[in-house]
Amino acid sequence: MLLGGFWALANLGLWNNFVIGVVMAGAGLVLVLVRPLRWRLAGPVIALVTVVGSLAGTLRRDYYVCCMFGYNMWRGWPLVWLNRGADGDTEQEARRLALQQHWSADPTRLTIAMVFWACAGLVVVGVVTLAARRATRRPHQSE
Secondary structure: OHHHHHHHHHOOOOHHHHHHHHHHHHHHHHHHHOOOOOHHHHHHHHHHHHHHHHHHHOOOEEEEEEOOOEEEEEEOOOOOOEEEEEEOOOHHHHHHHHHHOOOEEOHHHHHHHHHHHHHHHHHHHHHHHHHHHHHHOOOOOOO
């Protein structure tokens, strides 16, 4: 929780890193405050959010042309973990060659992205658990 909070504060200017810190701090807060957490229900939800979030993160794409002429493409959110690229004599040739390349995955960044999404799933489980407890709580009877 503290590490996530420090990470968020240290990265106020970098949106992706700020979000990573907030989610990590939120997951730590859920682990501290939500007792007992029903892991039989939470585990599958966290696993589902991890897989779906990691795959949905690849919908975000970015590219850049650099250095006479390199064309690089990235996918992934909050961390880029898929990429492909190529160099060519012209920008068009570099782009064409890059599109012919296979995507390569960075396993370290993929692992970090999956940990992020697992923490996001834990936050979702914590919020739903607290909301369910509040909804099932009986109102105080006045005499």
